[in-house]
Amino acid sequence: MNLYSTLQIGDYHINHCEDFLITKNIGNDKILCAVMDGCSTAMDSHFASTLIGKVLRKIAIEIGYKELYESNNNLTDIDAELKSIVKDVFKELISLKNQLMLDEKELLSTLTILLYNKKKTRALF
Numbered sequence: 001m002n003l004y005s006t007l008q009i010g011d012y013h014i015n016h017c018e019d020f021l022i023t024k025n026i027g028n029d030k031i032l033c034a035v036m037d038g039c040s041t042a043m044d045s046h047f048a049s050t051l052i053g054k055v056l057r058k059i060a061i062e063i064g065y066k067e068l069y070e071s072n073n074n075l076t077d078i079d080a081e082l083k084s085i086v087k088d089v090f091k092e093l094i095s096l097k098n099q100l101m102l103d104e105k106e107l108l109s110t111l112t113i114l115l116y117n118k119k120k121t122r123a124l125f
Contacts, residue, residue, distance in 0.1 A: 018037070018038030018039075018045045018046045018049060019035065019036060019037050019038060019049055020035070020036040020038075020046075020049040020050050020052065020053040021034070021035055021036075021053070022034050022053045022056055022057055024056070024057055024060040024061075025060075025064070026060050026063050026064050026067070026115075027063070027064045027067040027068065028118075029117055029118050029119045030078075030081075030115060030116060030117050030118065031114075031115075031116045031118065032056065032060045032085070032113070032114070032115055032116075033113070033114040033116070034052075034053065034056050034111060034112065034113040034114070035111075035112045036048070036049035036050075036052045036053055036109045036110065036111055036112075037049065037109060037110040037112075038108070038109050038110075039108035039109060039110070043103065043105045043106045044106055045108060045109060047106065048106060048107045048108055048109040049109045051093075051096065051107070052089065052093070052109055052111060055089055055092045055093065055096075056085075056089060056113075058092070059085055059088050059089065059092070063081075063085070078115055078117050078120070078122055078123075078124050079124060081115060082113070082115045082124050085113070085115065086113065089111070093107060112125070113125065
């Protein structure tokens with residue numbers, strides 16, 4: 001399966017692209033795709049988008065390792081798995097917010113996320 005993507009800095013964003021894009025395989029059967037769109041009125045919104053993307057990458061890698069070593073984890077429903085991923089993202093963000101003493105305005109970003117199961121040819125946004 002070929003995935004094509006593009007990311008471009010906006011016309012009014014002269015210093016940074018406020019968006020972030022991630023496509024990550026989870027094991028052999030699933031693909032996680034996400035777009036983070038920084039909020040222009042936030043503080044350093046490129047940071048929030050990038051941070052969320054890095055957190056999602058970490059979660060995808062962890063899920064892949066769990067599936068590799070726990071054979072019963074493959075039976076998880078895609079709906080439950082996507083909910084679990086989103087829950088983990090917010091757990092990580094809360095932890096990072098506290099560790100780095102970030103203001104809420106430094107974590108504003110829109111997240112659009114897709115989980116696609118290649119075997120079942122089923123996707124969920």
